[in-house]
Amino acid sequence: MHPRLRTLLAVPAALALLAAAGCGSGNGSGGKNGKLNMGIAVANISLNFAHEMVLGAESAASHEGNVNFKAVGPPNTDGPA
Secondary structure, three states: OOHHHHHHHHHHHHHHHHHHHHOOOOOOOOOOOOOEEEEEEOOOOOOHHHHHHHHHHHHHHHHHOOEEEEEEOOOOOOOOO
16 A cells, blocks of 8 residues: 555544544543543644644534644654654
8 A cells, every 4th residue: 555545544544533532421521511622733733734634623623512622733843842
């Protein structure tokens, strides 16, 4: 499989895992205010692919409602950051 294709397939899978990890049974899940906390960390927030991932996740969070969303990442490629 081509490396770019693997990367493109890995992104939605990672987002699905994040969403599944935040899902609860409905009784007491979501913290004190009942909202789901969801976030995404990217290696470089200024790269086009990372920006598109953040926009997609923000859109999903706003469509779902009742979701606290936060995106983090350095403005340049810096692995340790």
